[in-house]
Amino acid sequence: MKNTSELTDFYYKTLYPTLQELEEDRKHLRHRIVVIGAIYTLIVGLIAFALSSFIAQSPDILIFIGVGYIGLGAIIYKFLIKDYTKEFKQNIIKPLIEAIDDKLSYNCNHHVTEHLFRRSDLFSPPDRMSGNDYVRGNIDGTKIEFSDIHAEKRQKNSKGRDSWSTIFQGLFIVAEFNKNFHGKTLVLPDTAQSTFGNLIGNWLQSNNFSRDELVKMDDNNFEKEFVVYSSDQIEARYILSHALMKKLLLFKNKSEHPVYISFIGNHIHMAVYYDKDLFEPSVFRSLLEYKIAMEYVKTLHLAISIVDELKLNQKLWSKK
Amino acid sequence: MSTGLIVLIVVVLVLILMYNSLVAKKNQVENIFASVDTVLKKRYDLIPNLVATVSKYMDHEKSLLTEVTKLRAEANKPNISDEHKIALDAKISSALGSIMIAVENYPDLKANKNVMHLQGTLNELEEQLSAARRAYNQAVTDYNNAIEMIPTNFMASAMAYKRKQVFEIVERERKNVNVKELFN
Numbered sequence: 250m251k252n253t254s255e256l257t258d259f260y261y262k263t264l265y266p267t268l269q270e271l272e273e274d275r276k277h278l279r280h281r282i283v284v285i286g287a288i289y290t291l292i293v294g295l296i297a298f299a300l301s302s303f304i305a306q307s308p309d310i311l312i313f314i315g316v317g318y319i320g321l322g323a324i325i326y327k328f329l330i331k332d333y334t335k336e337f338k339q340n341i342i343k344p345l346i347e348a349i350d351d352k353l354s355y356n357c358n359h360h361v362t363e364h365l366f367r368r369s370d371l372f373s374p375p376d377r378m379s380g381n382d383y384v385r386g387n388i389d390g391t392k393i394e395f396s397d398i399h400a401e402k403r404q405k406n407s408k409g410r411d412s413w414s415t416i417f418q419g420l421f422i423v424a425e426f427n428k429n430f431h432g433k434t435l436v437l438p439d440t441a442q443s444t445f446g447n448l449i450g451n452w453l454q455s456n457n458f459s460r461d462e463l464v465k466m467d468d469n470n471f472e473k474e475f476v477v478y479s480s481d482q483i484e485a486r487y488i489l490s491h492a493l494m495k496k497l498l499l500f501k502n503k504s505e506h507p508v509y510i511s512f513i514g515n516h517i518h519m520a521v522y523y524d525k526d527l528f529e530p531s532v533f534r535s536l537l538e539y540k541i542a543m544e545y546v547k548t549l550h551l552a553i554s555i556v557d558e559l560k561l562n563q564k565l566w567s568k569k
Numbered sequence: 570m571s572t573g574l575i576v577l578i579v580v581v582l583v584l585i586l587m588y589n590s591l592v593a594k595k596n597q598v599e600n601i602f603a604s605v606d607t608v609l610k611k612r613y614d615l616i617p618n619l620v621a622t623v624s625k626y627m628d629h630e631k632s633l634l635t636e637v638t639k640l641r642a643e644a645n646k647p648n649i650s651d652e653h654k655i656a657l658d659a660k661i662s663s664a665l666g667s668i669m670i671a672v673e674n675y676p677d678l679k680a681n682k683n684v685m686h687l688q689g690t691l692n693e694l695e696e697q698l699s700a701a702r703r704a705y706n707q708a709v710t711d712y713n714n715a716i717e718m719i720p721t722n723f724m725a726s727a728m729a730y731k732r733k734q735v736f737e738i739v740e741r742e743r744k745n746v747n748v749k750e751l752f753n
Contacts (some may be wrong), residue, residue, distance in 0.1 A: 428696075465707050482708070484605050487700035 250350055250388075250557060257346050260341075261537075267340045267465045268536055271333075278333050281531060282326065283367070289325065293318050300401045330532060337530035338382070346384055349553050353386035360396040361421050364496035369423075369518035370433065372416045374464065380421075382528045388553070389562035395422035395552045397527045398520075418521035419506065422552050427564045432480035433461065434488055436497065436510040439476045459555040468494045476502060488512050496559050504551055519555065523548075587724045600731060601708045602651060604720040605736075607700040609644070609658060612665075612694050616641045619687050623668065626678045628672050637664045652682040652734050659737065665691065707736045 251259070289494055297304070297314055304310050338357040344354045350461075367374055378400045385394035398421040401413040423521035442450030454462045460478040464485040473493040489497075501508045509520040531541050539557025556562055620634050627634065643649075644657045669688065672678050680683075713732050716725035 267752045460711075465711075467703055467707065482601060482704040483697075483701045486698055490696070490699070 250554065251348060251430045252552050253543075253546055256345065256348060257379070257542065258548060259374065260345065260542050260546060263348075264341060264344060271337060271340065271530075272536055274336065275530070275532060275536060278330065282329055282532065284298050285325065285329065286322075287470065288317075292336075330530075333532075334530055339526070341530075341536075342382065342549075345549055349386055349549060350386065352388065353384055353553070354515055356383045357381055359383035360398055361394060361423060365423050365518070366398065366400060366421060368512045368513060369421075369520070370435065370510075370513060371437070371511050371518065371520050372400060373402065375416050376403040377413065381526075388556040390564075391425050391427075391556045391561045393422070393424040393553070393556055395420060397421075399526070400487075415524075417520055417522060418525065420519075420527060420548065420552055421522040422517075422519040422521075422555060422557060424517050424519075424561055425563050426512060426515055428488060429515060430484050430512060431486055432484045434464075434477065434479040434485045434511075434512040435460065436475050436477050436489070438507045438509065439472075439474055442476065444471070466494060467491075471498050474498060478560075493559065499559060500551075500555065517555075517559070517561070521551070584724070587721050588728075589626070591715055591725055591728065591730065593720060594708070594715050595730065598705070598708045598712050601701070601705045605705050606654070607655065607699070607710055608694060608698045611700065612661070612691070613641050613644055615660075615687060615691060615694070616665075619665075619668070619691075622681065622683050622687065623672065623678060626675050627671060630668065633664060633667055637661065637668065640664065655734055662695075706735040709735045718748050734742075 266370070283461075284507065293314065298309075299308065316500075323466045333356070342357070342467070344357045346353050355476050358379075358381055360383050363378045366378060378398065380396050380398040381394040383394070386390075387393070388500065397419070399418045400416040402416050404412050404414055406412045439450075440455045444450065445453065454476050461480045462478065462482065464477040464482055466475075466477055466489060467485075468491060468521070475497070477485055497508075504521050507522040509522070511518045528545065530536065530540075534541055536542070601604055620638055623635055624631070640661050641658060644654065644661065649657075667689070672684060672688075712730075715721045716730045716732065
């Protein structure tokens with residue numbers, strides 16, 4: 250498997266002609282968006298002006314126009330960038346994934362199933378789930394799949410209207426684990442201990458009734474970053490060996506985002522909370538910018554490298 | 570209701586809570602030790618098979634094999650204390666480790682199907698044992714903390730609870746086991 254610097258090379262060398270074409274498209278597109286955006290704003294402004302006598306009577310209409318303006322604007326924007334996004338994913342993201350490992354297949358419309366998301370038990374069950382950029386394959390005999398996920402929950406606001414709040418948005422990875430186990434073990438970011446300190450934080454964690462038993466791990470650095478809940482004290486430690494704890498800590502530091510991990514049904518589920526849609530082409534910044542390129546490369550590499558980094562391919566005797 | 574009565578009720582409640590938490594901690598230790606014991610037994614059961622297989626090849630390590638057999642016999646005696654079991658486990662672990670290193674010196678033995686299978690099973694059991702030991706140590710640490718820290722230490726001394734011993738984690742276990750090397 251290629252490392253990140255080799256991939257950056259691949260991005261700038263092999264993909265360079267495609268990037269240049271896309272860069273031209275992007276400039277045209279940006280121009281179009283600015284022009285259409287200006288005309289659209291002008292029209293809405295004129296409508297608002299024409300309705301000014303109504304607005305004076307009931308200012309509520311202004312809110313209505315504002316919401317309509319943003320909503321319709323978003324739809325127009327999505328429509329405008331649709332072709333460009335498709336081009337970008339087919340010509341940049343797909344080759345990048347194949348360059349990392351040619352046994353992986355990519356589909357820009359699908360996502361990890363809701364069944365797997367629910368099975369992971371990391372977040373409360375969603376009422377609506379969307380996602381894209383689905384990758385699946387077999388690395389060194391270990392099955393892995395991941396995608397961008399956006400899970401939301403329906404809430405009623407004070408006026409009785411539906412509003413959606415995000416449960417999780419980011420990268421969701423599912424892979425076979427190299428040991429057999431029966432119970433359920435969850436590794437979550439340690440918010441209580443870092444907010445309230447050791448004593449109160451620990452007490453809060455051990456009294457979390459929505460989760461299983463608290464498992465205190467014998468690795469101080471790991472314990473500072475994560476909190477572990479499990480249905481079985483011994484199995485949690487069977488899964489989380491000293492070596493794996495170190496590797497998960499490294500993974501967390503590398504991802505630079507909150508990481509949620511669960512071990513259920515002989516699989517490892519990892520959710521990296523980016524709070525944004527990943528692998529989308531940049532419209533207002535150049536695709537050739539190093540920072541933009543690195544984000545695509547790093548995120549893909551992070552997901553695919555878990556098999557190697559967590560040594561999921563080194564199966565224990567009983568799994569062979 | 571008089572204040573005196575309220576204070577009395579609160580004191581009794583606190584005492585009950587302290588008592589219950591101590592009993593829960595003691596039971597947790599016993600509970601997990603039972604699991605440790607199960608894995609230990611599984612490992613003892615492997616020893617006769619292992620000794621029988623390797624003794625045909627090993628000439629220089631006869632003393633090692635008799636020692637392991639002796640230790641196993643001792644561990645299988647009924648009514649031995651938990652402390653004794655912990656001590657025996659450390660000895661058996663190191664003896665089995667030495668045998669496995671010695672196996673490396675006999676190419677015929679290394680290629681033997683039965684030995685390879687035993688090695689794999691043993692490796693798996695060591696992983697399980699390591700997990701069980703760590704869980705036990707955590708339960709014992711919680712228990713020891715409770716019987717030494719204020720205010721539960723007063724209750725613990727009244728209940729005649731004593732400190733328990735932890736397993737020493739061998740330095741080897743802290744390192745990543747190179748599975749590839751083991752199987753090649």
